[in-house]
Amino acid sequence: MGIEKARAHLKSWNRDHEILEYAASSATVELAARALDVEEARIAKSLTFKRGDQAVLIVTAGDVRIDNRKYKELFGSKAKMLRPDEVREMIGHEVGGVCPFGINEDVEVYLDTSLRRFDTVFPACGSSNSAIELSCTELEEIAGSRGWVEISRLI
Numbered sequence: 001m002g003i004e005k006a007r008a009h010l011k012s013w014n015r016d017h018e019i020l021e022y023a024a025s026s027a028t029v030e031l032a033a034r035a036l037d038v039e040e041a042r043i044a045k046s047l048t049f050k051r052g053d054q055a056v057l058i059v060t061a062g063d064v065r066i067d068n069r070k071y072k073e074l075f076g077s078k079a080k081m082l083r084p085d086e087v088r089e090m091i092g093h094e095v096g097g098v099c100p101f102g103i104n105e106d107v108e109v110y111l112d113t114s115l116r117r118f119d120t121v122f123p124a125c126g127s128s129n130s131a132i133e134l135s136c137t138e139l140e141e142i143a144g145s146r147g148w149v150e151i152s153r154l155i
Contacts, residue, residue: 006101006124026128
């Protein structure tokens, strides 16, 4: 389900043929980095939050976490991650394959500046064993990002 939604979205950008699929799981940053043979920081992890009745998806580098103080300053509320059942319902993908492609229309997508230190990054593509390599500019455009935010800190 998720990969097909992501594939359809990427097809509209003529990028669906670039999806990388693996026999091994890439559901976590560590597993994805191992499957792709890249450093963990280059894995573009999608974190999902609930803000009121809305879902927010923030894509960060694999070696950072959300800084709660910065999140609250930007969004005006405490960072509250979605539960797995909420992720499926509010985002449109299962945990382990969450990505900014083929998501529900009302989801706000932001990119964290932690990604900008890389020429290319690897976001998932809707399943626990897929990814695509994109530049940050391509990710911003294809994901329909509302912009860049600086709300992370190194783990």
